[in-house]
Amino acid sequence: MNESILKNFERHISLDASEIEYVQSLLLSKKVKKNTVLLQTGDISRYIYFVEKGCLRMYNTDDKGVQHIVTFAPEGWWSVDLSSFYTGGPAFYTIDALEDTEVLFLSNESVELLYEKVPKFERFFRIFFANGLVLYQRRMTALISQSAEERYFQFQKRYPGLEQRIAQKHIASYLGITPVFLSMLRKRL
Amino acid sequence: MNESILKNFERHISLDASEIEYVQSLLLSKKVKKNTVLLQTGDISRYIYFVEKGCLRMYNTDDKGVQHIVTFAPEGWWSVDLSSFYTGGPAFYTIDALEDTEVLFLSNESVELLYEKVPKFERFFRIFFANGLVLYQRRMTALISQSAEERYFQFQKRYPGLEQRIAQKHIASYLGITPVFLSMLRKRL
DNA sequence: CGAAAATTTGACATGACTCAACTGGAGTGG
DNA sequence: CCACTCCAGTTGAGTCATGTCAAATTTTCG
Numbered sequence: 001m002n003e004s005i006l007k008n009f010e011r012h013i014s015l016d017a018s019e020i021e022y023v024q025s026l027l028l029s030k031k032v033k034k035n036t037v038l039l040q041t042g043d044i045s046r047y048i049y050f051v052e053k054g055c056l057r058m059y060n061t062d063d064k065g066v067q068h069i070v071t072f073a074p075e076g077w078w079s080v081d082l083s084s085f086y087t088g089g090p091a092f093y094t095i096d097a098l099e100d101t102e103v104l105f106l107s108n109e110s111v112e113l114l115y116e117k118v119p120k121f122e123r124f125f126r127i128f129f130a131n132g133l134v135l136y137q138r139r140m141t142a143l144i145s146q147s148a149e150e151r152y153f154q155f156q157k158r159y160p161g162l163e164q165r166i167a168q169k170h171i172a173s174y175l176g177i178t179p180v181f182l183s184m185l186r187k188r189l
Numbered sequence: 190m191n192e193s194i195l196k197n198f199e200r201h202i203s204l205d206a207s208e209i210e211y212v213q214s215l216l217l218s219k220k221v222k223k224n225t226v227l228l229q230t231g232d233i234s235r236y237i238y239f240v241e242k243g244c245l246r247m248y249n250t251d252d253k254g255v256q257h258i259v260t261f262a263p264e265g266w267w268s269v270d271l272s273s274f275y276t277g278g279p280a281f282y283t284i285d286a287l288e289d290t291e292v293l294f295l296s297n298e299s300v301e302l303l304y305e306k307v308p309k310f311e312r313f314f315r316i317f318f319a320n321g322l323v324l325y326q327r328r329m330t331a332l333i334s335q336s337a338e339e340r341y342f343q344f345q346k347r348y349p350g351l352e353q354r355i356a357q358k359h360i361a362s363y364l365g366i367t368p369v370f371l372s373m374l375r376k377r378l
Numbered sequence: 379c380g381a382a383a384a385t386t387t388g389a390c391a392t393g394a395c396t397c398a399a400c401t402g403g404a405g406t407g408g
Numbered sequence: 409c410c411a412c413t414c415c416a417g418t419t420g421a422g423t424c425a426t427g428t429c430a431a432a433t434t435t436t437c438g
Contacts, residue, residue, distance in 0.1 A: 060330050062334040082323050083323045119308060122315050129319045133271060138281070141281075145365075169385085176332065182385095357417070366395090369417085369418080370394055372416095376419090
């Protein structure tokens with residue numbers, strides 16, 4: 001069990017049997033129904049989630065009440081409000097489930113323990129965060145240099161098959177356009 | 190000498206005398222004139238730069254030849270095309286100097302050596318990348334939820350005093366708008 | 379089956395872009 | 409030190425991408 005997350009770790013580091021056992025002793029798991037909120041804006045993010053099955057989204061709600069999705073996390077992706085997780089301050093984002101979802105997760109303290117007992121995890125998360133940084137940098141560049149249509153195609157590539165699983169309004173929210181406009185775009189194709 | 194970068198390291202880790210000496214033995218430095226290109230899109234990013242004085246920018250040029258600035262790096266900031274730096278692939282961004290600039294920098298190999306000899310640096314860069322990730326996440330959210338005017342105010346807060354030092358067209362490029370439109374915005378205030 | 383939510387469609391509004399002309403420094407060379 | 413050029417910034421007119429609002433239609437799900 002937990003193969004998926006171990007595979008994920010092994011993308012950047014290799015673990016021996018005892019290390020695997022140790023991580024597994026820290027891992028928690030949970031099944032949540034669609035629409036369950038795992039983290040609410042303003043609360044403190046104590047956990048970092050890994051999605052085994054289903055799909056999470058992380059979003060912020062602006063002054064006018066409009067939601068803006070920062071990331072989807074389908075199978076094999078992680079989700080966390082990093083700033084809150086590390087500083088203990090209030091979360092900027094909300095995380096909830098777009099489908100019935102199974103997550104593995106680690107508490108803040110567990111992650112600190114991991115860094116201490118298995119320093120390789122410093123390396124894992126260094127690489128992991130570096131990759132995340134690159135991802136967001138690119139998406140930011142896309143937002144300021146590409147049209148909504150181009151970004152829509154990129155979304156389809158980045159999350160293959162996800163389009164069929166979630167509501168269009170969520171895709172629009174991720175792309176930074178209105179659901180109405182996305183509908184028009186799709187009609188044109 | 191090199192106090193500024195040591196202070197930067199000590200925001201996340203503490204170093205003893207021998208460790209400091211070791212880092213310093215790896216550090217390179219360079220003074221470059223305004224407009225000097227430190228990294229060209231398509232080349233391989235071999236170095237990570239820390240700005241002691243002056244200001245760098247990192248940008249991508251789109252199909253139509255328009256430049257889009259991802260980050261400014263004034264004193265105390267870092268600049269690197271992370272993806273290229275770690276994978277050895279071609280750089281997506283170009284880095285050049287907006288003013289006469291003094292940089293300290295580390296080569297790819299030096300950074301790997303650092304990870305090996307002073308594992309604390311894994312930690313430093315983990316935290317550093319996590320912070321960067323948060324920054325880009327927030328800016329992305331701002332891009333899809335705020336007007337150009339609001340983003341302009343945020344820029345002024347994030348880079349105090351920088352506005353007086355660089356050309357307006359660069360600010361526009363950072364904000365994701367045209368220089369012409371920024372000019373109109375400023376007139377309205 | 380029926381209610382609520384998501385999507386589509388159409389008319390109109392607007393933020394931001396394009397193009398082009400004009401203004402005003404900043405640097406250069408004679 | 410002047411004259412010239414060149415680039416940055418401004419201004420205005422017209423345009424386009426995307427947004428807003430509201431009604432009609434389809435889908436979802438209890």
